[in-house]
Amino acid sequence: MSTNPIRVLIAKPGLDGHDRGAKVIVRALLDDGMEVVYTGLRQTPEMIAEAALHEDVQAVGISILSGAHNVLVPRVMTQLQDKDMSHVPVFVGGIIPDEDVAALLNLGVEAVFGPGTRTGEIVAEVRGAVERSAGGASD
């Protein structure tokens, strides 16, 4: 395996203006040696997919606290597919009611992290998913 840093995009879609959680994750991934592209607040699904494409990231993390995940996540997934980026694992973090998690996973989301998830667990999940997708389909 190469020792090149994993590149990850952390994105905040929609209108909620709280990105403390996203920043904590950015920091945790940084401390694990990853290169983390942070988009900042209020991104559209189109902007997120474009950033993922331009930056050639190996994983995308979406932080949503607004409750609009059932609208925003499917759009991000569709946009990624349109840009031929559907092989990139997508993670969702934030306030996601338990009853919505299954639907998100069905859309192809790799994992959903709620409040209280340990950052170490998130880092390990991201690293694991990236290594799995690198071992499988590479182009």
Place this chain on the structure above:
Amino acid sequence: MSLAKKIISGDRRALARALTLIEDGDAASERLLAELHAHGGKAHLVGVTGAPGVGKSTLVNALAQSVRLRGDTVGVLAVDPTSPYSGGAVLGDRIRMRDLAGDQGIYLRSMATRGALGGLAHATAAAADVLDAAGFDRVVIETVGVGQAGVEIAANVHTTVVLMAPGSGDDVQAIKAGILEIADIMVVNKADLPGAEQTRAYLRSTLMMGQSARSVAGRPQREQADAPSPGWEVPLLTTVARVGEGVDALMQSLVVHHDYLVGSGELDNRQRQRMRAIVESRLRNRLYTRLVQQVSQQRFDALLQAIVARETDPYSAVESLMEDLD
């Protein structure tokens, strides 16, 4: 279709993949760069540098829009520092470049320095060449925040824009060597803040000193890659990048500088210096790699041990390693 052909035909995903290969030092990247070389040499390469927090990303955001208004396309490389502890990096330039999203004529890529000093990543020059071959009319490179050193950008671009902000030091700071000397265009950003006029005044007097020194000293001593050329008077502009004020004037100034470079033959000069830097740095790396391959780890460790024990010295050790090569 080969990756190079895809890049030339405007495939953004191929472009993004190629930049990753280059950053990662992938074996395929040299062949790719070799194939692309014949397609380059058309873009105007612009560097934007300055201390942390002076507004480089915000200015590049506004500048890229100004480039687009002229009908030109633009590729942006934004460099941020790699953590010396974890090897990771936070690449946050997209935050201030959100206005550039959704435009096919713009490509924006963040790069981490990955241990390189001097304000750029090792792969930045090659990445700029790829954007050039991909057909972007202008390629803008934003350095990490640099201060009195970090002048590597000048050897890698055609036009260097140095950004200052009010409150960034007195007139002694302004005459120190380094970053101010590499400016082709000087910009005081955040010109709406108190102290902007004072900063401007300091810079103006510094520039005047520099220009008189140049005209007295004449050309021969200033043949280095990063010295601005005689015959060009460095303009001092003011901007409020956040609201786009003064940015069109900066754009105009970039065009004028490019015309000057072409007209004076200085562009050829800078292209040659740029290519020389690329060749020399590759050569240095290859020779070093060959040395490392030929000298066994045991021999190296033994020499190191002897140096520590003061039985030999670093200078004689290097001499004897060099003899191994011949």
